[in-house]
Amino acid sequence: MAILVPGGAGYIGSHTVAELLEVGEEVVVVDSLVKGHKESLMGGKFYQGDLRDAIFLEKVFSENKIDAVIDFAAFSLVGESIYEPLEYYNNNVAATMVLLGKMKEHGVNYIVFSSTAATYGEPENIPIVETDRTQPTNPYGETKLAVEKMLKWCDEAYGIKYTCLRYFNAAGAHESGKIGEDHTPESHLIPIILQTALGKREAIYVFGNDYDTPDGTCIRDYIHVTDLADAHILALKRLREGGDSSIYNLGNGMGFSVKEVIETARYVTGKPIKEIISDRRPGDPAVLVASSDKIQKELNWYPKYNSIETIIESAWKWHSTHPDGYKK
Secondary structure: OEEEEEOOOOHHHHHHHHHHHHOOOEEEEEEOOOOOOHHHOOOOEEEEOOOOOHHHHHHHHHHOOEEEEEEOOOOOOHHHHHHOHHHHHHHHHHHHHHHHHHHHHOOOOEEEEEEEHHHOOOOOOOOEOOOOOOOOOOHHHHHHHHHHHHHHHHHHHHOOEEEEEEEOEEEOOOOOOOOOOOOOOOOOHHHHHHHHHOOOOOOEEEEOOOOOOOOOOOEEOEEEHHHHHHHHHHHHHHHHOOOOOEEEEEOOOOOEEHHHHHHHHHHHHOOOOOEEEEOOOOOOOOEEOEOOHHHHHHHOOOOOOOOHHHHHHHHHHHHHHOOOOOOO
8 A cells, every 4th residue: 555645746745755665665756846856756656746636636546555645735935825825725725625535535544734833823832732822824824724624624524534743944854965955945044054155145144133032043943854754654653553633743842043053054064154133024933942742752753863963964965965956
């Protein structure tokens, strides 16, 4: 039986495909390649197409014996979602609805869904726990929360069991250095810092240094992408073994400030990395850190790459050997 991985040619998806193959799973990847890169796939069967195309998706399900889905297919740029909300609802919500319809038709009853900490909005507590209020502050977070609610009703109506993984800042790269992070445009802090180290950017802009944190810069929770991949596999294992539907945070339990990340990158790369202090961005909370107590207790998941130095070292291994990403 095969695992279907929509969005498997994306950053987190491709690392999860690599880990699935490592443990001997049969993998079928569906990706439109609008954001993903076919070169990031280390194996598996690949179909290029859009989840909203029911005829295409029927072909995928009919040609493969699929027993579970790990779904990464989504647009994920917060700023873009504010300017293009309908595009995000169409791609993130409507597409998942078509996918769930095909799962129902073909009797596929397990799905692990790639959700996000953006479902919480402004945090009520630090660290954030799964029972905290969900009140997204952007359409991206709203679309992910909408899918979470759709999954709940599909479980009640059709018995499709789900696990939603709400994670924070994915970072790092595969230990082989063969696959890593390549977004256009790039919006994540660590790749932007490393692009600066490579001379691709003049400087890294620090948005505010007057927050109520030890060094005045925002603190965020960074998780190595391989640790995220392992969590998806553990979540699927639990569903296959009869586990009930659930929602989990994925974080390392500690945060690192923007200045700490930059200083660590200077140490790892040996480059000066110019920084420029800029104005705060509206809506940026001072601290976003997750509690992963629930997933640690229930799935026995613990991040292996839990130091910021280790995370940046793996990212640098990828970026320094692939300065233009997957471009030849």
